[in-house]
Amino acid sequence: MMRNILKAAFIVIAILAISCDKSEDLSSKDLVGSWYLESVTYGGQPQGLSSCAKQSNIVFTETEYTKTEYAGIDGGLCSETHKKIGTYTTSGSKVLVKYKEGNNETVPTISISGKTLTLSLVKEQGDKNMPLVMTFVKR
Numbered sequence: 856m857m858r859n860i861l862k863a864a865f866i867v868i869a870i871l872a873i874s875c876d877k878s879e880d881l882s883s884k885d886l887v888g889s890w891y892l893e894s895v896t897y898g899g900q901p902q903g904l905s906s907c908a909k910q911s912n913i914v915f916t917e918t919e920y921t922k923t924e925y926a927g928i929d930g931g932l933c934s935e936t937h938k939k940i941g942t943y944t945t946s947g948s949k950v951l952v953k954y955k956e957g958n959n960e961t962v963p964t965i966s967i968s969g970k971t972l973t974l975s976l977v978k979e980q981g982d983k984n985m986p987l988v989m990t991f992v993k994r
Contacts, residue, residue, distance in 0.1 A: 881945040881967060886915040890972045890991035897978075898985040907933035913972065913991055918942055920952050922974075 892911040895902040907927035914921045920943045927933030941954040950965035963976040972991040977984045 880947055881950065883915070883917050883945065885967065886943075886945070886950065886972075887917060888993055889914050890993050892989060893971075893992045894990045896986075896988045898980075905929045905933075907931075913974070915943070920950075 890913045892904065892909050895904060895908075905927060906929050907925050910925040910933065912923055914923075920939075920941045922937075922939045923935055924937040925933055926936045939954060941952050943950050943952045945951070948966055948968075950967065952962050952965065954962065963974045965975075966973050970993040972993070974989045974991065976987050978987050979985075
C-alpha cells in the first residue's frame with residue numbers, strides 16, 4: 856500500500872514538473888489591458904519607486920503597445936515624462952515591440968508569466984552596459 860502511494864506521489868510530481876516547465880505561447884488576448892510598474896532594477900541594484908513612478912504603465916490593445924512613464928515625488932508634482940508607442944507581435948513567451956517611426960531607442964525584451972510582465976533592456980552608461988529590468992503587474 857505504501858509503495859502504491861509513493862508511486863502515485865512520484866507520478867503526480869513528474870506531471871507537475873513537466874507541465875510547469877512547458878513554456879506557453881502568448882497571444883494578444885493574454886496581453887490586452889493595463890500593466891503597472893511594480894519594481895525596477897538597474898545595474899543589478901533595486902531602485903526605490905515613488906507612488907508617482909508606480910503610475911508608469913504599459914497598455915496593450917489588440918495590435919498596439921503604449922508605454923507611459925511618470926516621475927515625481929510622493930505628495931508633490933507627478934507628471935508624464937515619456938511615452939513610447941509601437942506595434943507588437945508575440946513569439947512563444949516573448950513579446951516583440953516595434954516602435955513607430957522617429958523613435959530609434961533600444962527595443963526592450965518583454966516576457967510574461969501569469970499576471971507579471973518583465974521588460975528588460977541594456978542602457979549604455981559611459982563605457983558600461985547596464986541592465987535595466989522593469990516588472991509590471993496586470994490590473
